[in-house]
Every structure is written in structure tokens, then in C-alpha cells.
Amino acid sequence: MCDQGLLADEDVVTPHTATYSPEDNKLRLYTAFRLDRETYDRLRAAGFVSAPKQGCIVAPAWTPAREDLLLELCGDIGDEDTTLTERAEQRADRFEGYSDRRASEARQAKAAVDSIMEHIPLGQPILVGHHSERRARKDAERIEGGMRRAVKLWDTADYWTRRADGAIRAAKYKEMPAVRHRRIKTIEADQRRAEREKEEAAGWLKLWSAAELTLDQARAIAGRCWLTVEREAGKPYGTTAYDVLRDDPPRWTVEAVVEVAQRAYPAAIARAERWIAHCNHRLAYERAMLAAALGLDEATENAMASRWDLEPGGRALIAGEWLVILRVNKTGETASSVTTTPPRGVTWTSQWKHGIEKIKDYAAPTKADSDKVKETNKLPPLCNYPGEGFREMTKADWSARNQWSDFTYVHTLKATDTAGTHRVRQMPAGGWKAVQVYITDMPTKRPPAPPTKSSGTDIAFAALAVVKSRAVQLPPPRTEADDLRDVLKAGIHVVAVPHLFVTPDWLADEVIGDAMIRPGHLVLEPQAGTGALASRAADRGATVDCVEVNAALSAQLEAAGRYRRVIAADFLTLGAEPLYDRIVMNPPFDHGIDVDHVVQALNFLKPDGCLVAIMSAGVKFHTSARARTFRDRMEALKAEWSDLPAGTFAGTQVRTVAIRVWMDGKRR
Incomplete structure (x- = not known):
């Protein structure tokens, strides 16, 4: 409905309709016929995006320009008929359909695995040299592949189930009073x-x-x-x-x-x-x-603030804890936040600020609590007394201090063993330093006595008990997918390394040479496999790290004892740390995943580092968005491409290329 194209029928006169929803602040266009290219481009330029599942074109937020465009196309903008919750329920229905289909496919994959497993007892090792070795190895690979596919499909079904639940929760969340x-x-x-x-x-x-x-x-x-x-x-x-x-x-x-x-x-x-x-x-x-959600009059100016008559000294229930309100902060005449005593466990501040929407309950202050808050909020006395290193001046000189208009002239000194908390006048003394001031023609006022333990001004309120229900968290029930995961961990005693094509010796030597690896370089080989590239980098005196997702191969690399680190993980899930001088790699090619590995590897390169990778030749001519984006980035980095001979990797006729990239875009 929302694709580019010419008008499908010149005789159609049904007008388009436009709606606005105050719930999500979005404009929607429901087209009566296929839009012409010019109109569609105008909508795209204005920020509208296609929503085929909703049958409309949606603007993510209202703007005057978008409203004008819809008025031009439709003549009027009406109210959206469906509510946010209804649209969320429609999405949930679609997601549940996706979940049901993936679950059905998972059961089919599990049935196929069961039919093969009838003649292979789980856990039985394959005897090397036995007449059924080849068939058993093939069946074991099929079992493992089928199990992994079933587990992945069940995980996908769970994913869409969570998406369905999340769609409903998100709609309800947006309707919460606090939100x-x-x-x-x-x-x-x-x-x-x-x-x-x-x-x-x-x-x-x-x-x-x-x-x-x-x-x-x-x-x-x-x-x-x-x-x-x-x-x-x-x-x-x-x-x-x-x-x-x-x-x-x-x-x-x-x-x-x-x-x-x-x-x-x-x-x-x-x-x-x-x-x-x-x-x-x-x-x-x-x-x-x-x-309406709070059960108050619709004419209420601010429903959240009007639920209670908030006063300093009152107690607010915030995040399951009763906190004492020290100050009510207002925007105009409406309370917008409260300053309270800090939550339990916070020691680096004596006050804490919370939005009004976070208050779940409120208790009015007692006279004793109000008096304590007033005492706490009262400013310390402003004192005037001489001292060593103080600057002395008259009251007239102090009044002429406007040349330091951005300086704080009155500073609060905290209580010590010899004096209580008080305020003093001060002036800048160069840099970030300040010097205290004594006004000679004003009465001398000494600081108050230091507080005693019994006369301290710190607030000590009796805690109000808050009973929280602690639901017993039961472990989720086991599923068929959990059973298959356990079997995959211990049942199949065959090392299967899909998409592993060992780099030939002559090509490994060329890759190491093109990377210009020198002694002292920090080198990485992702998806190292058998370490054909990593071993040659180590031979040149480099410090080498390897990443290999297959446990058996990573254990083999670790046993070689030639590398600084061997990381047994999926390279695509790692964070870019540390950075390397050189990266040499022969990633898997399946479904264009070599592009993802090279893009990930670029994140691990130093600003002047070099990467040399072996890739499928398809990356040079594929028309997918991922391939085009990759080629554009390689062009920006001035990458060097070279075609490799057919049959480079035994057992496959996939054409391959080698690519060299310098991170700073300069060719050596």
C-alpha cells in the first residue's frame, strides 16, 4: 500500500484519510490508492515511514510541517479510532502467530532427530576404523544439526512470545500515572x-x-x-x-x-x-x-501533585522507603518534586531529590517533625570575626565588591571540634582560592559553640515500617528445549566444526607478508580454527591472541603454548578490547557472515593498524544493503582487493578474495 509507484487506477476518487492520536503523538495516513512517486518521496522526506502491518504510513511525532502535508493530501485530520492498547493487542496477536509457527517447526525438527537417534545410543563413542564409522559420524552430525535447529526454533518461539507480552506491557506502562x-x-x-x-x-x-x-x-x-x-x-x-x-x-x-x-x-x-x-x-x-486514572476531578490543574497536601516534615513513600520531606519544590504554583532525606545506604549527601510522580503514599507531618525540618532548613548564623590571614576592610569597601560579580561571597563552614556550623564572608585570592573577610566597622560575632551529641541538628526520625511482600521465586519449568540443550552438552561425542576451511600454507604465508607483521606487534586471529595464520605470526616474533568458538579447537590452540591468550568465544560477541597492531583472519563465509566478522575486527584495530582478511568473492558484487555498506566503507578506507585462484580451499569451489585495510586509510 505504501510502496513507490504510479497510480494504480486513475478513476479512483476515494480520498486518503489522516488521523492524529494524542496517546502517542503520531500522525497516520491511510491511503485510498497507491501513491505516486513524488508524493511518496515528499512523505519520506517529511519523516513518515511505512507501517504495512497497520495498513498506513506513520510519522513518529507531530510537527507543523507534517500536519500541513497531511492537510494538503487529505483536507482534514481526524482522531485515531484505535487506542494504544488496541494497537498493542494487534501486535501481540501477530507475534503470537509467529511464535506458534516457530514452535511447530521446532517440533518437526525434534521428530526428525528422534527418527535418527533410534539406532545410535546417546553417549556411545564412535569406534575409529569400524565399518559403520562414516555413517555414524554423518548421523551424529545430522543429530546435532537437528537438535541445534530445534533449540533455535524454540528460542525464536520464546522470543516472539516475549515480544507479544512486551507489547501489552509497554502499552500499559505508558498509561501508568507516574509515566x-x-x-x-x-x-x-x-x-x-x-x-x-x-x-x-x-x-x-x-x-x-x-x-x-x-x-x-x-x-x-x-x-x-x-x-x-x-x-x-x-x-x-x-x-x-x-x-x-x-x-x-x-x-x-x-x-x-x-x-x-x-x-x-x-x-x-x-x-x-x-x-x-x-x-x-x-x-x-x-x-x-x-x-481520571487517579480518580480526581478532570479540572485538576495537576492531578499528581493534588493527591496530597505535601508539607516539609511529612513522610513520602518512595521506592518502598519512607523518606522525610525537607522541601517541596514548585514550578509556578504546582509541586514538581520534593527534596528528602537520602535513601537508606546513601552517605555522600544529606539531601535527595525525587520527582512528584515517584511518591506512592504520604503521611502528614507531626509538630515534632516539622520543628526538626525547620531547624535543619534554617541558615547557619553569619559571623564576623578577625583571624590570621583574614582580609580586613570596611563595610563600604565590602559593598564595592561588584568587580567579582561571579564569585560566591558568603561561604558555609561546617562544624568542627572548636566551632559549630556558621557562615562567613570571603573574597577571591587568586585562582580557585578564597580568603575570609573581617568587616572592621561592624560588630564582631563569634561562631557558635560546637554541637554536642545530644544537641546536634541532624534529623533523626523514627522509621516507619514498610512491609514488602517477598514472593518466592520458583525456577521456570523445564521444556523440551532444555532437555535438548543437556543432550547437546554431553550426548554427542563427535567434534563437528562447520564452515572450517584451513588456510593453505602458501596463502597463509602471503597473508602474513601482506600484513607486514614485525617483532613486537600485537596480533589477533579471530575464528582461528587450527591457527594457520596465528602460528606464522608467532614465528615472526609477534605477540598473538586467538579467538575460537569451538571448544575442541580452542583447547588445541591453548595446548600449543605459543599464544598469549586463547579466548573460547564467538568473536562477534566480544567487546573491542584490547586494540591490536595487526589482525589476520579467515572467517566463515556462510550467508555473508564474513562481512560481519571483518566489520567487528575493524573495531579491534589501532588507529594505524592493518587488517588482512580472506573473504568470499561475493562481497564484491552482492547487491544487499549490508554488502553495499561494506564496500562503501572499504572504499573510504582505500582497501586493496586481490582475487584468489579457483579451488584455493580443497573441497569447495567457492571463489575467494583477499582484502587489506589500513585503519588510517593510507596505503603502505
């Missing part, structure tokens, strides 16, 4: 940004609209604002008013720049007003839904 409240705060921030943009645009428009602007005045205004007067290739923002006015004589007249400003800023104001109106509509919807 909706955080969304409201995000929308409010967007609204404030749009209001600032409108105010700034109105201010610049007023300056540019002043009567009889001189060239110097226009240059001064252009130097303070960003006004694009024309687009220019190679410049992301084009040519600005400052660019065209700064020359002598200027490239543009003042009148021409003013004309552009009088078009641009009203458009910016109109765009900001649309954003403000859109945010107002979303806020009204979200607040009404939040109030």
Missing part, C-alpha cells in the same frame, strides 16, 4: 521552549522593523541574531545577514535584509504559536487522563 506525569513535564518543557522562541522572534522582528535603520545599526543587529537570507551549497545554514552586511560595501542593502527579516520572523512566530497550541492540547488531554 504520564513525566510525559506532562516533557510537554511543558517543549511548550516553554516554543514560548521562548516566539518571544525571541518577536524581539528580533521589532529591532529589524525600526524606522530608518543605518548600516551600522543593521550590522550590530545581524551580529547578535541568526538570520538566514539565502541558501548556499556547502553551508548547513546558508548565508546569514551578518555575512552579507559585514563587507564594505555590503553585498546586500539594509532594505533587502529588512525585507527578509519581516518575512522570516513572522513565520517563526506563527510556527511557535502552533507548537504552543499543540502543547496546550496535549497537556489538556494528558492531565484529564491522569486525573
